[in-house]
Amino acid sequence: MRRVYISDEKLKLLEQIMWGLNTCNSSVEVRDFVSTRLLKLLDADYFASYTWDDDNHRFGNTVSVNMDPANLANYERYYQYCDPITFELQRLSVPTLVTQVMPMEQLRRTEFFNDFLARDGLCFGVNMFAYDGDRNIGDIRIWRSARRENFDRDALKLLALIRPAFTLALQRARAHCSAAAASPDAGALLTPTPLSERESHLAQCICRGLSDKEIARELHIEFSTVRTHITRIFKKLNVGNRTQLVKRLIDGGHSSFF
Numbered sequence: 001m002r003r004v005y006i007s008d009e010k011l012k013l014l015e016q017i018m019w020g021l022n023t024c025n026s027s028v029e030v031r032d033f034v035s036t037r038l039l040k041l042l043d044a045d046y047f048a049s050y051t052w053d054d055d056n057h058r059f060g061n062t063v064s065v066n067m068d069p070a071n072l073a074n075y076e077r078y079y080q081y082c083d084p085i086t087f088e089l090q091r092l093s094v095p096t097l098v099t100q101v102m103p104m105e106q107l108r109r110t111e112f113f114n115d116f117l118a119r120d121g122l123c124f125g126v127n128m129f130a131y132d133g134d135r136n137i138g139d140i141r142i143w144r145s146a147r148r149e150n151f152d153r154d155a156l157k158l159l160a161l162i163r164p165a166f167t168l169a170l171q172r173a174r175a176h177c178s179a180a181a182a183s184p185d186a187g188a189l190l191t192p193t194p195l196s197e198r199e200s201h202l203a204q205c206i207c208r209g210l211s212d213k214e215i216a217r218e219l220h221i222e223f224s225t226v227r228t229h230i231t232r233i234f235k236k237l238n239v240g241n242r243t244q245l246v247k248r249l250i251d252g253g254h255s256s257f258f
Contacts, residue, residue: 022165027061028061029173041158046121047140049209061209062209071119072214084102123144123146125143126156127142203245206242207245
């Protein structure tokens, strides 16, 4: 078996990912934490991550990097239901190249590729799915543009190294939220937030992983208004970014935001 050569820079990234996953407390925080680091580790361009909704049989709760929010909204609304690759990848228990389930020549002929993937410049992909028992609790979808080469076996081996820690972090986050929601004393444990009703709705959107543009569409408000509300939320809760906001709400017992 050929060994994987890892540069010092990528070894540090791998260490950061493994260590940092132990500090994440929600599904959004876990997936957001690994997003840009995995792009650097795998020399990739695009990141998307979803959780599977068993009740509605659909993917949602998006976390993304370098993806057009409007295109992702089209995926959630339509393209996931005619996606020829993801459900095949979802069935597998190991990191897998997209070309392992569908040859590139065949993929290029699909509506999914031409009207969804190519619109953002996605060409070569690798996916990884995490499970709690037989339940899919989160995934990682990483893509390269056509100007790069396809991922190789080394990328699969790196993801395989990360997969146990990623899965455990998602399992832990899921258990944490479930315990908070099920606790008979949950109401008494809540730390009140100073957020207005509108700010609370917007904070829920952030916890679901929506981008600013997606929030504006969902709440029917201007993009600039979203930015103003986010600034106020961060100031009221004394946080500096979305990850800190999610952690603050979890620590306060506000499972309803998730």
